[in-house]
Amino acid sequence: MLAFLVQRISQALLVMFVISVIAFAIQDGLGDPLQQMVGMSVSQQERDAIREELGLNDPLPVQYLRFAGNAIQGDLGDSYFYSKPTLDVILEHLPATLELVIGASLIIIVFSVPIGVYSAIRPQAWLSKFFMGVSTVGISIPVFLTAIVLIQLFSIGVTVDWFPSDTGWGQWLNGALSTDGGLPSYGRGEELTHLFGTWYSGFFSTGGLMHLILPAVSLASIMLPLFIRLIRAEMMEVLQSDYIRYARAKGLSAGRINFLHALKNTMLPVITVGGVQIGIMVAYTILTETVFQWPGVGLMFLEAITRSDIPLIVAYLMVVGLIFVITNTVVDLIYGLVNPTVKLTGKKA
Amino acid sequence: MTTATVSRWDRFRESFFWYSFKRDKIAILSTLVLLLMVLAAIFAPWLAPTDPYDLAQINIMNSELPPVGLDGADAAFPLGTDAQGRDLLSTILYGTRVSLLIGFGAVLLQGALGILFGLLAGYLGGKVDAVLMRIADVQLSFSTLMVAIIVGAVFKASFGNLMFGEIAIYMLIFIIGVAEWPQIARTVRASVLAEKKKEYVDAAKVMGFGTGRIMFRHILPNTLSPIFVIATVQIANAIISEAALSFLGLGMPETQPSLGSLIKSGFDYIQSGSWWITLIPGLVLVVLVLVINLLGDWLRDVMNPRLYKG
Numbered sequence: 001m002l003a004f005l006v007q008r009i010s011q012a013l014l015v016m017f018v019i020s021v022i023a024f025a026i027q028d029g030l031g032d033p034l035q036q037m038v039g040m041s042v043s044q045q046e047r048d049a050i051r052e053e054l055g056l057n058d059p060l061p062v063q064y065l066r067f068a069g070n071a072i073q074g075d076l077g078d079s080y081f082y083s084k085p086t087l088d089v090i091l092e093h094l095p096a097t098l099e100l101v102i103g104a105s106l107i108i109i110v111f112s113v114p115i116g117v118y119s120a121i122r123p124q125a126w127l128s129k130f131f132m133g134v135s136t137v138g139i140s141i142p143v144f145l146t147a148i149v150l151i152q153l154f155s156i157g158v159t160v161d162w163f164p165s166d167t168g169w170g171q172w173l174n175g176a177l178s179t180d181g182g183l184p185s186y187g188r189g190e191e192l193t194h195l196f197g198t199w200y201s202g203f204f205s206t207g208g209l210m211h212l213i214l215p216a217v218s219l220a221s222i223m224l225p226l227f228i229r230l231i232r233a234e235m236m237e238v239l240q241s242d243y244i245r246y247a248r249a250k251g252l253s254a255g256r257i258n259f260l261h262a263l264k265n266t267m268l269p270v271i272t273v274g275g276v277q278i279g280i281m282v283a284y285t286i287l288t289e290t291v292f293q294w295p296g297v298g299l300m301f302l303e304a305i306t307r308s309d310i311p312l313i314v315a316y317l318m319v320v321g322l323i324f325v326i327t328n329t330v331v332d333l334i335y336g337l338v339n340p341t342v343k344l345t346g347k348k349a
Numbered sequence: 350m351t352t353a354t355v356s357r358w359d360r361f362r363e364s365f366f367w368y369s370f371k372r373d374k375i376a377i378l379s380t381l382v383l384l385l386m387v388l389a390a391i392f393a394p395w396l397a398p399t400d401p402y403d404l405a406q407i408n409i410m411n412s413e414l415p416p417v418g419l420d421g422a423d424a425a426f427p428l429g430t431d432a433q434g435r436d437l438l439s440t441i442l443y444g445t446r447v448s449l450l451i452g453f454g455a456v457l458l459q460g461a462l463g464i465l466f467g468l469l470a471g472y473l474g475g476k477v478d479a480v481l482m483r484i485a486d487v488q489l490s491f492s493t494l495m496v497a498i499i500v501g502a503v504f505k506a507s508f509g510n511l512m513f514g515e516i517a518i519y520m521l522i523f524i525i526g527v528a529e530w531p532q533i534a535r536t537v538r539a540s541v542l543a544e545k546k547k548e549y550v551d552a553a554k555v556m557g558f559g560t561g562r563i564m565f566r567h568i569l570p571n572t573l574s575p576i577f578v579i580a581t582v583q584i585a586n587a588i589i590s591e592a593a594l595s596f597l598g599l600g601m602p603e604t605q606p607s608l609g610s611l612i613k614s615g616f617d618y619i620q621s622g623s624w625w626i627t628l629i630p631g632l633v634l635v636v637l638v639l640v641i642n643l644l645g646d647w648l649r650d651v652m653n654p655r656l657y658k659g
């Protein structure tokens with residue numbers, strides 16, 4: 001176990017090192033800090049003096065060590081646009097993204113487990129086939145398109161008048177196919193509760209929750225099909241194992257077998273895969289936040305790109321890299337803990 | 350007739366592949382829809398009523414006209430027009446062309462990279478394998494979309510908007526190809542590991558063939574069917590990635606739109622009620638990706654030897 005721990009942690013450190021080198025290369029290759037700091041009127045001599053003073057003439061390894069040393073101490077430079085430390089900017093935007101991810105994860109858990117289990121227990125039922133079909137279509141719809149359709153349906157609203165409105169059934173069909181809209185599709189709203197530090201939460205007010213619904217559903221829509229398929233596949237495998245057959249032979253009730261014995265062993269791989277997938281959701285938050293103008297780190301990153309705010313781009317890379325590396329390492333370690341048969345050398349095929 | 354004169358076409362018609370294709374309605378339908386879209390995209394310059402790249406043919410007075418069947422529609426623009434007055438049918442035809450071009454190009458690039466690295470990792474093993482697969486692991490754990498967004502962002506910041514717009518097609522092929530090679534490399538490596546234990550490889554070694562010849566001429570042909578399956582799905586993924594990048598403003602410019610940038614430019618007008626500018630290209634994108642995914646599913650079922658026997 002100790003060897004496993006050391007191996008995983010040293011691998012995480014190596015990945016962080018590579019990320020920091022890439023981030024440093026971007027900073028060094030893209031931005032000339034001097035251009036941002038001084039005006040046109042500054043003479044060449046003065047420029048050279050500042051350049052020397054900032055250490056921009058030092059050899060690259062020295063500059064990298066300075067960059068890495070500052071980064072470890074939490075100093076990733078100042079944002080050009082916000083004129084304050086980039087880490088502070090990111091910490092201000094992080095709660096919004098975290099709440100979006102939490103909301104989406106809740107939706108995924110609430111829907112994927114029952115649907116996955118049901119379609120594993122009754123693979124031939126028409127409802128299971130329907131869920132599988134919907135999840136195939138769901139995988140083919142990009143997350144930003146789901147978001148746009150949701151906005152059209154539930155924020156703007158759709159009025160259907162295809163059927164004759166002078167008949168009862170026509171009126172009923174028109175009404176059933178139309179949607180009211182009215183759900184907010186922009187930002188987080190005004191009703192935010194201050195929790196601590198920079199964390200303002202939308203979970204504790206109706207307005208905040210209403211603003212969360214559409215973005216969270218959009219973000220969940222991309223992962224939900226994957227999780228339904230994963231839970232279904234794992235559950236079907238578990239249901240064929242010997243101990244389940246033994247439990248059936250013993251005459252235990254179907255409910256007890258399915259939900260007590262089988263589900264427990266189904267959830268183990270699902271949780272570990274799920275941990276990694278939730279890390280991947282960070283990439284999709286960029287798309288979701290762009291559509292809904294959700295003031296999280298994804299939107300902040302995209303705005304930083306349009307503004308060529310290089311320190312902020314670099315800081316985002318470092319922070320997101322760190323989040324990815326930590327989730328992956330923790331998931332690996334948990335997997336190693338609960339499943340001691342995992343090979344110590346490298347990942348399984 | 351002797352067996353030697355049996356043509357490739359006859360062999361194809363006798364194959365299990367063709368047999369199962371004929372019996373699968375979804376596969377036939379997907380192929381037809383895909384063929385239709387590919388042909389429409391290839392012949393877009395002849396099929397499209399107007400040339401969306403030609404500013405002289407665009408009249409701003411025609412902007413935001415709805416599709417035929419709605420109030421205020423103009424029969425000259427069957428699917429309506431976008432905010433700049435461009436005919437939506439023409440922009441969609443040209444956009445599908447750009448999306449498909451990037452999708453195929455990116456998969457060709459990631460196929461080349463993936464096959465090369467997968468063969469090297471699987472056949473040579475040892476340090477080469479460890480290093481290549483660790484890079485692939487790390488890249489995959491970051492998700493290919495994240496890698497593509499970051500590479501795209503860096504390119505855009507270093508080239509500037511105008512320059513990036515001009516070479517956007519090549520940039521996107523490069524970005525998506527580089528971001529997604531691990532998917533193919535892993536598949537190739539897994540089949541190479543199974544193949545290299547077989548006797549024909551030993552025979553080739555005994556005959557004194559070089560490593561490169563054994564890898565590319567002997568092992569590679571036997572790993573083609575899983576590559577084929579994954580490449581199909583990867584085209585769908587590449588098209589989605591391109592659309593996502595374009596939607597974020599890191600892809601095709603509005604003057605030379607792909608389906609993704611059409612959706613993006615239409616999204617700005619959805620609140621004013623012009624839903625067709627964004628939702629019709631969106632529907633085309635979903636149908637395109639869906640039929641490719643369905644074909645991929647079918648190919649996997651047919652070509653996977655394990656499923657075939659089971």
